Amino acid sequence: MNHPFTIPMTSNTHPRASDYFGSLTFSGDVMLKRLPPEVFMNLQQTMQRGLPLDRSIANTVAAAIKEWAIEHGATHYCHWFQPLTGLTAEKHDAFLSPTDDGGALEKFSGDALIQGEPDASSFPSGGIRDTYEARGYTAWDATSPVFLLRGQDGQKTLCIPTAFVSWTGEALDKKTPLLRSIEAVTKHALRIVRFLGDQKATHVIATLGCEQEYFLVDRELFLQRLDLVVCGRTLVGAAAPKGQQLEDHYFGAIPESVLAYMTECEQRLFELGIPVKTRHNEVAPGQYELAPTFENSNVAVDHQMTTMHILRSVARRHGLECLLHEKPFAGVNGSGKHNNWSLSTNTGVNLFDPRDDTHTNMQFMIFLVAVIRAIDLHADLLRASIASAHNDHRLGANEAPPAIMSIYLGEMLTGILDQLEKGESKKSAKGAELDLGARTLPQIPRHSSDRNRTSPFAFTGNKFEFRAVGSSQSVAWPNTVLNTIVAESLDVIATELERKAGKNPSPTKLESTVRGLLKELVKSHRRVCFDGNGYSAQWHAEAAKRGLPNYPSTADALPALATKKAERLFSTYGVLSPRELHARSEIQMEQYCKIVQIEGRTLAQMVATQILPAALRAQGELADIVASTQHAGVPCPESESELRSLAGQVAALRIALQQLQSANAMEVTDVVKRVRHFRESVVPTIERVRELSDALEGTIPADLWPLPNYATMLLMR
Ligand code: ADP
Ligand code: MG
Numbered sequence: 001m002n003h004p005f006t007i008p009m010t011s012n013t014h015p016r017a018s019d020y021f022g023s024l025t026f027s028g029d030v031m032l033k034r035l036p037p038e039v040f041m042n043l044q045q046t047m048q049r050g051l052p053l054d055r056s057i058a059n060t061v062a063a064a065i066k067e068w069a070i071e072h073g074a075t076h077y078c079h080w081f082q083p084l085t086g087l088t089a090e091k092h093d094a095f096l097s098p099t100d101d102g103g104a105l106e107k108f109s110g111d112a113l114i115q116g117e118p119d120a121s122s123f124p125s126g127g128i129r130d131t132y133e134a135r136g137y138t139a140w141d142a143t144s145p146v147f148l149l150r151g152q153d154g155q156k157t158l159c160i161p162t163a164f165v166s167w168t169g170e171a172l173d174k175k176t177p178l179l180r181s182i183e184a185v186t187k188h189a190l191r192i193v194r195f196l197g198d199q200k201a202t203h204v205i206a207t208l209g210c211e212q213e214y215f216l217v218d219r220e221l222f223l224q225r226l227d228l229v230v231c232g233r234t235l236v237g238a239a240a241p242k243g244q245q246l247e248d249h250y251f252g253a254i255p256e257s258v259l260a261y262m263t264e265c266e267q268r269l270f271e272l273g274i275p276v277k278t279r280h281n282e283v284a285p286g287q288y289e290l291a292p293t294f295e296n297s298n299v300a301v302d303h304q305m306t307t308m309h310i311l312r313s314v315a316r317r318h319g320l321e322c323l324l325h326e327k328p329f330a331g332v333n334g335s336g337k338h339n340n341w342s343l344s345t346n347t348g349v350n351l352f353d354p355r356d357d358t359h360t361n362m363q364f365m366i367f368l369v370a371v372i373r374a375i376d377l378h379a380d381l382l383r384a385s386i387a388s389a390h391n392d393h394r395l396g397a398n399e400a401p402p403a404i405m406s407i408y409l410g411e412m413l414t415g416i417l418d419q420l421e422k423g424e425s426k427k428s429a430k431g432a433e434l435d436l437g438a439r440t441l442p443q444i445p446r447h448s449s450d451r452n453r454t455s456p457f458a459f460t461g462n463k464f465e466f467r468a469v470g471s472s473q474s475v476a477w478p479n480t481v482l483n484t485i486v487a488e489s490l491d492v493i494a495t496e497l498e499r500k501a502g503k504n505p506s507p508t509k510l511e512s513t514v515r516g517l518l519k520e521l522v523k524s525h526r527r528v529c530f531d532g533n534g535y536s537a538q539w540h541a542e543a544a545k546r547g548l549p550n551y552p553s554t555a556d557a558l559p560a561l562a563t564k565k566a567e568r569l570f571s572t573y574g575v576l577s578p579r580e581l582h583a584r585s586e587i588q589m590e591q592y593c594k595i596v597q598i599e600g601r602t603l604a605q606m607v608a609t610q611i612l613p614a615a616l617r618a619q620g621e622l623a624d625i626v627a628s629t630q631h632a633g634v635p636c637p638e639s640e641s642e643l644r645s646l647a648g649q650v651a652a653l654r655i656a657l658q659q660l661q662s663a664n665a666m667e668v669t670d671v672v673k674r675v676r677h678f679r680e681s682v683v684p685t686i687e688r689v690r691e692l693s694d695a696l697e698g699t700i701p702a703d704l705w706p707l708p709n710y711a712t713m714l715l716m717r
Contacts, residue, residue, distance in 0.1 A: 017266075022273035024072070024156075026065050027145040034064040046142045049203065053142050058110025065146055066095060066108035069158040072148055077108060077158035079116035079138035082174040083123040084587045086474045088305050089164075091118045092157055113160060114140050124590070126583025128170050136172050138162035141179065144302045147272050149309075152317070161302050170580055174476035175301070177575050181483035182206050182297060184573040188490035189343050189351060189367070195497055196363050196510075201345035206483060207463075209294030210304050211278075213335035213471050214311055215286050215323040216258060221708040222321040226606050231595075232325035232472070233390070235603040235686065236611065238694040239331040240711035244284050252281045258288065261318045265290070268310050274303045283399075284332035285714040294340060294463075297483075301476045304337075308472070324472040327393035329710060330690075334394040335471035339478060342463040343367065343486075353462035362514050365420070366497075369521045370489040371464060372407060375457060376528035378485040378569070379405035380549050380560035382457075382466075385481040387557040387588065389595040391470035392683075396552055398535045401456030401468045403557070404543045404550045406530040408455030414531060421522045423515065454534030477584075484575045491573075493517065554592050555679035559672070561585035589671045596678040596686075600664035603686055607657050610706040611693050615650045618700035622646060646699060653692040660685040 022028060027047075032040055039057045046053050069077065078090040095106040116138040123136070144161035151157070164173035171177050186204040193201050222228050227235040244250075254262065262279050269276045275293040282289045290307070294300065308324055315322035327334035343351040351367045375382065382405050386395075394400040409417070452458060456468040469478050501513040527546040532539060543550060551557035560566060562585050570576040576584070622643045629636045663681040668674040697705055 017270050020267075021270045021275075024148040024150075024271040025145040025273040026068055026147070027273065030068060031064075034068055035061065043142065047145070048143075053114065053140065055110070055114070058114050060110075062108050062110045062113040065113065065158070066106065069148060069156070070095065070106060072156055073154070074148055074156040074158045077112070077160065079118065079140075079162040080159040081118075081138050081162045081164040082305060082474060082476060083164060083172060084126065084174065084584065085124060086174070086472075086477075086591075088309065089118070089123070090157070090159065091116075116160075116162065118164075123164075123172065124587045125166070125172055126586040126590075128166055128172065128579060128583045136164055136166050138164050141175060141298070143179075143296075144299050145273065147306075149272075149306075150268065152313070170577065170583075174474055174480070175298075177570075177580070178301060178476045178480045178483075179298060180575045181480040181487065181573070184487035184575060185343065185483040185490065188487050188494055190345075191494040192366055192370075192490055192497070193345060193351070193363065195494060195501075196366075198345070198347075198349075198363075201347050201349070203346050204343055204351070205346065206297040206479075207294045207342045207344055207350075208297035208300035208475070208479060209292055209340040209463075210300065210469075210475055211289055211291040211338040211340070212304070212307060212311070212324075213282050213287060213289045213337065215284070215325075215328050215335065216261070216288065216315060216320045217286060217323060217328075217713050219316060219319050219321045221713050224708050226610075227599075227602055228321070228323070228328070230602045231599050232323060233328045233393075234330070234710075234713075235599060236606065236690050236693040236697070236707070237330065237710050238697040240709070240714055242285075242711075242715065243332045247283075249281050249285050249287070250283045254279070254281060254288075257318065257320075261314060261320060262288070262290070264317070265310055265314045268314060269307060272303075272306060272310075274307060276307070282333070282335075284329070286329075287333065287335065291338075294342070297341070297479060301474070301479065304475050326388075326390040326470040326472060329714065331710075332714070333399045334397070336394065336400055336467060337469045337471050337473065337475065339466040339469045339475055339482075340460070340463050341466060341479065341482060350462050352459075352464065362511065365416070365518055366493060366514065367490075368413070368459070369420075369518050369525075370493055371486055372528060373493075373521055373525045374482075374485040374489040375405060375407055376525040377489075378481075379528065380551070380557075380563075381481050381485060381566060381569070382478070383468075383549070383551050384557045384560040384585075384588075385478040386466075386468050386470060386473065387551075387554040387592075388470060388473065389554060389592050389599075390472060391468075392553050394470065395468055401454060402534045402539070402550075403468075403552050404534070404540070404548055405456055405468075406528055406534065406543065406548065407464075408452045408458035408531055409529050410452075410459065410531065413459060414529065417522050417526055417529070420515075420518050421526070423519050452531065452534075455530070456534070480575060484570060484573050487573050488569060493521070553679055554588075555675045558585060558589055558592070558675065561588070586671060589675050593671070593674050593678050596682050597664055600660055600682050600686055603689055604657060604661050604664070606707075607653065607689060607693060611696065612650065612653060612657070614704045614706045615646070615653070615696050615700055618704050619643065619646050619650060621701070621704075649692065649696055649699065653689065653696065656685065656689045656692055660689050 031043065035043065039060050042054050042057050043061060045051050076092040076094050078092045080088060080090050083089050095108055096104050097107045098104050117135060118138060139162055141161050141163050146158065146160050148156045149159050163176045165176055166172055185206060189204040193204065227233065266276050276290055277293045278291045280289055295303065311322045354364045383403060396402045458465045458467065466478060466482065469475060496517055497513055501510055505513065528548060530539065561581060567578045567581060570581050571578060626636060626639050626643050629639065663685050666677065668677045
């Protein structure tokens with residue numbers, strides 16, 4: 001019997017995260033236990049090396065997955081894919097099938113695992129499907145583990161990560177080109193690694209870790225705002241008296257209610273094998289961030305999509321709404337998604353880690369310069385890859401990187417570039433020896449450099465951080481572009497090195513060849529490197545002088561995808577055929593127009609049915625006051641002039657509303673012109689309406705204002 005004073009060991013009642021990590025994925029130990037050894041080995045090969053799945057094992061694997069899923073309470077399975085909407089899609093099938101004798105059996109065949117045939121006709125295809133079959137099919141991507149997704153009441157669905165292609169083999173999704181781009185970049189990276197004499201590495205992997213920013217608002221308040229519900233951002237709303245000027249939110253104590261939410265999110269993510277690592281308050285009130293440990297980039301992209309899903313769905317269980325929009329609130333910071341990217345050999349050498357003593361200075365410098373060359377030549381494509389109506393509110397707004405793509409290297413690497421270019425001194429900035437032939441670079445302290453937040457593309461010690469990616473975007477497309485442009489650079493460099501140095505070069509020949517080539521490349525491409533303040537007007541002028549492209553809006557950025565240069569690049573590396581590329585550029589343009597149009601309509605409806613009526617009520621009240629005061633024989637010139645001014649504001653808002661409605665309804669058939677129309681005519685009228693509405697919000701009685709205001713949404717919790 002327990003001693004009456006024994007305190008129960010509560011710590012023992014909590015399951016350890018390490019015990020349930022990955023428990024809802026079919027991988028690792030679960031696979032080992034449930035598959036015959038030879039099938040396990042075979043599948044491992046496929047998963048780790050991205051080799052084609054051996055069809056002969058499909059039925060065995062499917063049977064094991066089915067048993068495992070059903071034991072965990074799953075009733076349905078789905079092929080989970082990433083269509084060009086930028087979201088994920090799933091169509092559920094029950095395992096249960098009726099039998100002839102009136103009973104039922106749970107069935108799941110190898111074919112059902114490997115291939116699905118969703119009705120694809122309602123997904124955007126950018127014209128790919130119109131000319132061929134309307135059908136598409138999904139194919140299991142065995143490099144990404146199958147997982148069980150929980151519903152609200154604990155019901156589970158077996159999700160099979162798949163690629164989505166048309167019957168002609170053209171990619172209808174974001175995963176297929178991503179996989180192709182990973183193949184391209186890792187193939188050419190391996191050539192360099194091999195050229196430099198590393199015969200142990202058999203393949204290279206791309207690694208990715210994405211920091212996700214988001215806002216939380218009270219769900220009751222959220223539901224009272226049509227703009228938040230429909231567009232994910234506030235289209236009107238006067239600034240709260242307090243925004244982020246006190247800088248008291250960033251890294252502040254996490255409110256308890258938010259911590260409870262984060263904890264549940266983390267548990268759900270851990271179960272799915274998603275290694276979330278950090279959580280903290282972000283700059284704006286109500287803004288937070290979560291970041292995982294990096295993973296193989298294909299898996300990281302899938303995990304990122306799932307993370308967004310979990311952030312949203314768990315919020316509702318906590319009476320909150322998670323806003324992933326890039327700019328939910330004007331006047332305070334928006335949200336981004338820092339895309340941390342690197343390449344590493346299968347033997348564990350990070351190719352962008354200058355401290356990694358298993359590789360040489362030369363190797364690091366080649367990879368670094370390859371990225372510099374890639375960004376310089378294809379800044380336009382990288383910019384286009386993150387262009388969206390949402391991200392337009394953020395980029396270049398002195399809170400996020402400017403739209404000019406440049407690379408931040410930090411003082412020490414900049415010094416090393418100087419030396420490479422001049423080909424003279426061997427001293428690094430900190431006085432350490434720099435010798436390209438030596439096995440290690442001077443020990444660059446990983447966080448020695450000022451963490452320049454104004455740079456869209458920063459070298460952060462052992463990886464590159466692409467910071468212009470928007471918070472709601474799928475990271476598949478920006479990574480596809482990044483992998484492809486770096487693949488091209490590595491290919492060109494490898495080819496050049498192989499040609500100049502010949503077969504089996506001596507160490508001195510090899511070194512002089514590398515030095516010579518790097519010198520040329522640094523000279524031609526270092527203009528894209530910039531360590532200063534990316535927000536400053538001087539940089540804009542300087543960047544123009546250097547000839548760097550500056551595409552402030554989506555409308556300016558998207559044409560880069562329609563160039564011959566882009567077509568050649570993506571088709572040379574087998575990432576996208578010209579038709580597939582064209583489809584993506586069409587869809588990105590269409591989406592831009594649709595988003596702006598929906599915002600315009602939403603705003604018009606709110607103004608016509610909520611804001612103008614409220615303003616008229618206020619005007620009526622004021623008119624009554626003026627009339628009755630004057631009737632009582634008391635002159636009230638101030639109230640009278642206030643009334644006049646309010647009536648003027650209402651009239652101005654009415655006119656702006658009409659302008660918005662007519663601009664928004666204008667039909668422009670050509671999509672390129674339509675993008676321009678929405679950018680040049682609709683966006684400014686939306687802004688004008690907002691300005692007038694926000695001024696009214698500051699004038700009329702609070703009890704008449706029909707919407708939750710900024711202070712209520714951002715500060716009261
Ligand atoms: P920060 O200080 O910017 O938050 P961290 O070192 O915490 O930087 O890393 C931020 C993100 O970068 C994390 O998601 C982390 O996993 C990821 N990251 C770190 N190393 C790599 C790498 N080699 N490849 C890809 N991502 C990486
Ligand atoms: Mg970061």
